[in-house]
Amino acid sequence: MKKINYFLIAMIIGVATVFTSCAKDEEIIDPNPSIDFKGGATYTSTDVTIKAGESILVGINAAQNSSTKKKLTKFTIVLTQNNTPSTLIDETMTSNQEAVYSQDFNITFNNEGTVKLVATIIDSDNKSDEVFFNVTVEPAGVVVKKKTNVELGSFNDAVGSFYSTSTEEVFTVSGAFDNQAKVDIIFFKGVTYVNALAAPDDADVNTTIPTFQLNTWTTKNQTRFIKSEMTAAAFDAIGTTYDFPDFGVAASSKATLLVNGDVVYFKTQAGKRGFIKVVDLYSRGDLGKFDVIVEE
Structure with missing residues (x-):
């Protein structure tokens, strides 16, 4: 009878080990949403130099995490110059933007200097992803x-x-x-x-x-x-x-x-x-x- 009990205990431990191993295999490594700049001749997606008063076209593609399926909730563009951030875009997602977000922005730079443009997407679990590039603004003449x-x-x-x-x-x-x-x-x-x-x-x-x-x-x-x-x-x-x-x-x-x-x-x-x-x-x-x- 003792032998049977020992055998049952061993089986239970083995099954628990299998379930624990499966749970670890299913753990989500990167739970964040994704964001990227649009590419192409008309878009700016990397460091650029322009004249004061000129505009650039910035395109955004963002998506919820394919594993967590957490809804997208917020998108921002922040411009930082001389260590001073300024929020240019602060957008709350509508129902038809909760899975995929795509938008274009024409942005004009009037002040000379170097500006860091950071675009960020946030989901309902407060997970986020961001992309950025620098804009060097030279005198217009x-x-x-x-x-x-x-x-x-x-x-x-x-x-x-x-x-x-x-x-x-x-x-x-x-x-x-x-x-x-x-x-x-x-x-x-x-x-x-x-x-x-x-x-x-x-x-x-x-x-x-x-x-x-x-x-x-x-x-x-x-x-x-x-x-x-x-x-x-x-x-x-x-x-x-x-x-x-x-x-x-x-x-x-x-x-x-x-x-x-x-x-x-x-x-x-x-x-x-x-x-x-x-x-x-x-x-x-x-x-x-x-x-x-x-x-x-």
């Missing part, structure tokens, strides 16, 4: 002003040859002498340089054109020029702001051999950057028409 159809004459023309980018004025020889500090650009025509724009401190314009009387000036602004690869159409497309490129070291005190449609990048002694587009040099050559864009 500076405010510019545009002056069109500026006519400048060469040294033998009645129209003034001297231009002020700050006041948008054209000066004759006498007027320029009285406003030396304002003059940034001089237009002239010659045998060597044909149609040219020069700074008041340019050696050639000072020595080869005595009628400009630059030898009497005490202030000669050091404007610098670079022949740009910008097209006339790209120049025309510039609006009220522009993100100027770095001004290269290969700049010159003059831009020469100009033809219609050329665009010249310049920087004044005051540090203002801008572009000049050659609109029309006319057939006679001693008169030019220009459009000018410059920083405010």
Whole structure:
């Protein structure tokens, strides 16, 4: 009889061991819901650099845990900049979103700096999952002003040859002498340089054109020029702001051999950057028409 009891006890222990083992096998390793960014050409899903004021499209796909089947309850997008979090989206799931959630968001970034975007999904068991990327927001550009159809004459023309980018004025020889500090650009025509724009401190314009009387000036602004690869159409497309490129070291005190449609990048002694587009040099050559864009 004792042998039978021992046998029954052994069987009970064995069955309990089997059930315990099965229970462990069925334990859910990852009970969290899932979330991912949508991919594709129109979506942003990884670190990105944009200009202030620009927008990105963020797409979200989320789903309840396939094992727990816990309902999705909440979705958030939090933006953190300078260690300060700000909740952009805080959405409670509707009944038709409790198993699967899919949504797109157009997000605009106005402030410069680095922003961490974190998207989080939470279920009814308070389990969660998140994804994130960083957005680097660069300056959108500076405010510019545009002056069109500026006519400048060469040294033998009645129209003034001297231009002020700050006041948008054209000066004759006498007027320029009285406003030396304002003059940034001089237009002239010659045998060597044909149609040219020069700074008041340019050696050639000072020595080869005595009628400009630059030898009497005490202030000669050091404007610098670079022949740009910008097209006339790209120049025309510039609006009220522009993100100027770095001004290269290969700049010159003059831009020469100009033809219609050329665009010249310049920087004044005051540090203002801008572009000049050659609109029309006319057939006679001693008169030019220009459009000018410059920083405010």
